Amino acid sequence: MQILVVDDETDVRDLFQQRFRREIRSGELSFNFAFSGEEALAYLRARPSEVLLILSDINMPGMSGLELLGHVKAEGHMPPTTMMMITAYGDDNSRQEALGLGATDFLTKPLDFAVLRQKLQELPAL
Template sequence: MMKILVVDDEPDVRQLFEQRFRREIRSGVFSFTFAYSGEAALEYLHDHFSEVVLILSDINMPGMSGLELLRRIKQEHPAPPPPTVMMITAYADQESHKQAMQLGANDFLTKPVDFSALKEKLISMDKA
């Protein structure tokens, strides 16, 4: 089972992911946990770091941004294997993309999320 942490300040994100991945969740392929801020994500990772395989994080959040969260994850958890981190943003600007990649992001997605493409990426990661 691939454990995925979704970090986004919009509460409806949980329902969206649970609908789009209903079959995979039910069959035990994926397990999702949701954090509604960068701070909550760090708190969760403090206790569950070794379980999380993938982090999907929004960039624009109040308080700690997704980029700051990414920097903190890479800083505080350098031990292998680090989780894969995919950044999600409604603003596909080059600067955010460049900064995310420099900070160690593995992928960069734009909102609205293309769930078919995301599902394919996750399934290929799970098989790797």
């Protein structure tokens, strides 16, 4: 499964590569990273059929994760229908807004990688 992780904190790349080392090595999961909503949108537009899942932080400078979610859902030619939002703020308003915009799930930071791994395994075949 091809996953795009969108977060303005660049250390997430090392964290994901470390936590999913086995899955990456086996070819089960493949991660790409964008460090802003704008970068993610450019990546998705350039590779419209590659990404199957987007994991996006909500609070980023420039385009927020919720704005990115709105663009992804509005641009019908982009295939990722599965988008999980990640935020340090687990308040109910953010959760409802994300789910209302079409997010598949809502996770809070610090990210529990065991929970994320389980959620990835529960996804229908993409």
